Amino acid sequence: MNPPLSAIGQQMSHLSGVRAIMKDIIETLHAHKGKELINLSAGNPLIVPEVEQLWRDCTQELLASSEYGQVVCRYGTSQGYEPLIEAIVADFNRRYDLNLTEKNVLITPGSQTLYFYAANGYAGLTESGEMKQVVLPLSPEYTGYGGISLHPDMVTAYRPRLDIDVARHRFKYRPDFEQLKIDQSTGCVIFSRPCNPTGNVLTDLEVRQIADQALPYGVPVFVDAAYGPPFPSLNFTELNPIFGSNLVHCLSLSKAGLPGERVGVAIGDASLLRVLEAFQTNACIHASRYGQAIAALAIANGALAQVSTEVIRPFYQAKFTILESTLAEYLSPELPWFLHQGEGGIFAWLWLQDLPISDWELYQRLKQVGVIVVPGSSFFPGLREDWPHKQECIRISLTAGDTEIATGMKRLAQTIIQVYQEASRPMIATLKY
Numbered sequence: 001m002n003p004p005l006s007a008i009g010q011q012m013s014h015l016s017g018v019r020a021i022m023k024d025i026i027e028t029l030h031a032h033k034g035k036e037l038i039n040l041s042a043g044n045p046l047i048v049p050e051v052e053q054l055w056r057d058c059t060q061e062l063l064a065s066s067e068y069g070q071v072v073c074r075y076g077t078s079q080g081y082e083p084l085i086e087a088i089v090a091d092f093n094r095r096y097d098l099n100l101t102e103k104n105v106l107i108t109p110g111s112q113t114l115y116f117y118a119a120n121g122y123a124g125l126t127e128s129g130e131m132k133q134v135v136l137p138l139s140p141e142y143t144g145y146g147g148i149s150l151h152p153d154m155v156t157a158y159r160p161r162l163d164i165d166v167a168r169h170r171f172k173y174r175p176d177f178e179q180l181k182i183d184q185s186t187g188c189v190i191f192s193r194p195c196n197p198t199g200n201v202l203t204d205l206e207v208r209q210i211a212d213q214a215l216p217y218g219v220p221v222f223v224d225a226a227y228g229p230p231f232p233s234l235n236f237t238e239l240n241p242i243f244g245s246n247l248v249h250c251l252s253l254s255k256a257g258l259p260g261e262r263v264g265v266a267i268g269d270a271s272l273l274r275v276l277e278a279f280q281t282n283a284c285i286h287a288s289r290y291g292q293a294i295a296a297l298a299i300a301n302g303a304l305a306q307v308s309t310e311v312i313r314p315f316y317q318a319k320f321t322i323l324e325s326t327l328a329e330y331l332s333p334e335l336p337w338f339l340h341q342g343e344g345g346i347f348a349w350l351w352l353q354d355l356p357i358s359d360w361e362l363y364q365r366l367k368q369v370g371v372i373v374v375p376g377s378s379f380f381p382g383l384r385e386d387w388p389h390k391q392e393c394i395r396i397s398l399t400a401g402d403t404e405i406a407t408g409m410k411r412l413a414q415t416i417i418q419v420y421q422e423a424s425r426p427m428i429a430t431l432k433y
C-alpha cells in the first residue's frame, strides 16, 4: 500500500539530520559483524554500573510500595505524576533559591516531545497566515530540532562567531548578536546548553541577552538542559541554570540513565506550560508513569543529583581527556585542526579548517580504517546559507571504552594527516574568521 500523504505526512515521514545517516552506519556495522569496528557515532549513553544500580534500587522500592498499582494500573494527569512534580519543585527551590509551585512543572515522554510541542504550539502557521519561526541562535545545534516542525522551513539558525586559540588548537562558538534576529516573526527560541554536538556552554550573559531580546515580543525561550545540572550534570565547566518569565528550563533523564523510560521535564511560567500540556493531552495523554515514579524516588532522596556529579560527570569527562590528549599526541601541530572547548555533554566536535575533502568523504575514509564518526554537516538544521565550515567538522561520541577512544583517535589522526598530505595543502592555518 502506498496511500498519498498529507503535506504534514510528507514533512514528518522524512528522517532529518543524523538519523538520516544512521541507516548507513547500521549497514556498516552489519557488514563488519565480527570485525573490529570502533563506533564513535552513537548518542546512546553507556550503561554505568552505579547508575543502573540506582534505577534497580528505585524499582525495587516502587515494587515493594503500596503505590505500585496507582503508578502502573491507572491513568494519571497530563501534567505528570504528582510525586515527581513535587520532588522537582522542592529540589529546584532549595538548590536555586526559587519559588516554584507545582504549576511551574510539566512532565513529557522524553524531552524531544517537549520541543515538538513547543515548536508547533508557538511557531508555525498562525491564524493570520504568518509562518512564525523556531529560532536556533547558534548553529551547529542538536540535529533533532531539524525534525520537530510540522511545516518545512520553519526552523532558522544563525551562523556563529568563532573564538579561535591557534596555539592550543581549540575554538569556541559564540552567538553573533549582530546577526541574531528575534522579533514578531519568531515563535520560539531553542538551544541546547551544554550543546549537542559541540560541547559548548553558552555563558549566563549570553543566555540572558537572548532572553532579553525575546522578551519584548513575548517569545518563549526553551533552554535544553539535556546534559545540564542538576541531573545528569554533564557540564565540565560552571553552569548556572537561568530562570526568567520567558525562559523554560528543560531537563531530560535520558543521560541520567533512563533513556528507555522517556522522561522529559519543562520548568517555567505556568501559562507557557499550559499550552504544551494541552498539546500533550491531545497527542498522548501523558508520559509513562513507571519512569516518572522511579525518578521521583531518586530525586527526592538526592541520589540522582549525587550519582550525576560523582559518577556520570567524571565518567565522561575522563573520556574527553583521553580524546584530547590522544589527538594532541598524534595530530601534527602544523595542521589546522581545532577541537571545540569540551565544556560538557557526551560528544567532542572537531573542526578541520580547509579540509581537502568533504566531511562525508572523511567519514567514508574513516570507515575504511574501522572508525565511525558522524559527519558534521548533519548538525546545522535551519542554517541555509553556504558555509564551507559545515563540511569541515565531525562529531565524535564519548560513548565508547577508553581504549577504543584512544585507538580511534590515533587512527583518525593518521587519516587526517594523510588527507592533507594527499592534497599537498599548506599546513599552517590561515585564519579567515
Ligand SMILES: Cc1ncc(COP(=O)(O)O)c(C=O)c1O
Pocket: 043, 109, 110, 111, 112, 113, 142, 144, 192, 195, 196, 224, 226, 251, 252, 253, 254, 259, 262, 263, 264
Ligand atoms: C540536546 C538534546 N536535546 C534533547 C534530546 C532528546 O532527549 P530525550 O527525548 O531522550 O529526552 C537529546 C538526545 O540526544 C539531545 O542530545
